Amino acid sequence: MTAAIKDAARRQLAHEGAAKLSLRAVARELGMVSSALYRYFPSRDDLLTALIIDAYDSLGEAAEAVAAAPGADPARRWTAVCEAVRVWALAHPHEYALIYGSPVPGYSAPQATVPAAARVGLLLIGIVRDAHGTSGLTGLPLPAGLRPEAERLAADLAPDLPSEVVVALVAAWAELFGLVGFEVFGQFNRVVEDRAAFFRHAAERLARSVGLTAGP
């Protein structure tokens, strides 16, 4: 039942966007009365939270699907994951807005969303870790002011990687979603035309920036 509600909500989400997702409209689509929905979701925001978690998971699965083979060329795996994120986002713009756009309701990202939100990031870490395992990675030396934070970051996320690589990785992670977000939210309209080619190249640049591609 909760699944049916989420399905209907997702359909409505795709049409209208999160801002005008209406419990009553969802209920209408299911032939119920609005108050009946409150048996399954205590509030509209809880429904939204459920959709957010599902969206994170859906994106995570799409990304993991293309990153399957840990043996393959890490740079190729990296760009494949980036492109999977982009393709998923373009196919589900409203769900993408839900998770990487402005936080919608009274603005509270519940704890429950954290593990789902981390999937793509963990995937990218895994790819870099594999690359580091086969051929050691290094990066530009860090400024002194960033050393403590970099050590902490590395200890938290990937103790086996050099801290300057972890810093580059986190930056690339955020930058990836900057590229995707600009395309999905229309910031590239009338600026970039061949967005697929542009994005592919940008993803390769990101791969290089974390050291996955040897080069000048």
Added chain:
Amino acid sequence: MTAAIKDAARRQLAHEGAAKLSLRAVARELGMVSSALYRYFPSRDDLLTALIIDAYDSLGEAAEAVAAAPGADPARRWTAVCEAVRVWALAHPHEYALIYGSPVPGYSAPQATVPAAARVGLLLIGIVRDAHGTSGLTGLPLPAGLRPEAERLAADLAPDLPSEVVVALVAAWAELFGLVGFEVFGQFNRVVEDRAAFFRHAAERLARSVGLTAGP
């Protein structure tokens, strides 16, 4: 009068966010009745649009203020602009969400917002152009598939710059807002702690990625 309305709306925006910006509440704060507002803004979305343009302008001014001197070190100017964008976004999170978060309701960004939206981008182009003028910039060669788009992009944005630099610049532009957005929207919570130091370094990496910093 429209200024007073926008002021009240901005105050409410800062408290509650765009989703629950209510015409009636704005009217209440001004001691008017809601229908009176429709003399000045034909609809809620028009008010939102006005706020969006103001936000773009406010951000643009903040960025231009720190980028004043065209003579100074281009890398330093670049990071200064990046930091100004970050500081402005952290000081005005809801307005930032309005312009770089998910587009609000059904609502497609009207043509009127385009020039205001371009200011930061143009500013970055200007910095890179100055740098290219004094010491010529180059970048990694582009893949064949991207050549046409790169030429088009360069012709549109900066005919005097090498096309591979323009491509890097556009990518860096989007990536900058990925970094800022992740911080403002809380994606860095429990991940990055010393966000100011992290961001400064990330901005320097972006400067390097467009060629502003010579390096290994």
Added chain:
DNA sequence: CAAAAAAGAGAGCAGTGCTCTTGCACCGGA
């Protein structure tokens, strides 16, 4: 089969964006 639990129906409250009509206050021209 009967009691208990779960699920839906319906009415109602306070709030929203928006429209339409009414009324008030000001102003220039006769």
Added chain:
DNA sequence: TCCGGTGCAAGAGCACTGCTCTCTTTTTTG
């Protein structure tokens, strides 16, 4: 001085929203 525009605000009202409450129906369980 009066008359008629004109600009502005008020008020009522429509259709909608999230949400709460009580009441009835259905289903499950002992």
